Amino acid sequence: MLSLRRSVIVMAAVLAFFHFVVVGIPVLVSGGTGETQAFAAALFDAPIHWLLTRVPGAAAVVYGPHPAIYMLIFAGGGTLMYAVLGAMIGSGLHVARRLFSTA
Numbered sequence: 001m002l003s004l005r006r007s008v009i010v011m012a013a014v015l016a017f018f019h020f021v022v023v024g025i026p027v028l029v030s031g032g033t034g035e036t037q038a039f040a041a042a043l044f045d046a047p048i049h050w051l052l053t054r055v056p057g058a059a060a061v062v063y064g065p066h067p068a069i070y071m072l073i074f075a076g077g078g079t080l081m082y083a084v085l086g087a088m089i090g091s092g093l094h095v096a097r098r099l100f101s102t103a
Helices: 004-030 035-044 046-054 059-063 067-100
Strands: none
Touching: 004 035, 004 067, 035 046, 035 067, 046 059, 046 067, 059 067
């Protein structure tokens, strides 16, 4: 059975890698412009987009003229968000395995 630390690290790495491949690379390669990366960012980073549209003045990050900030938030922040989500899932799976193991 995997240890708690290993479960957390593996799931965090898997989800962070997934996000970086699906969203991070298109955002970085396109320079933060274009429809393909915007669709990927809107689809996979909906919580970040929702938060930016609710905070006064933060919508300028999404719709403003500074693609570097946009790229940092969606490529970097989104990957970090997915890593945290993976860590939470990994710890939950570890707990579930311990609860339901027959050993």
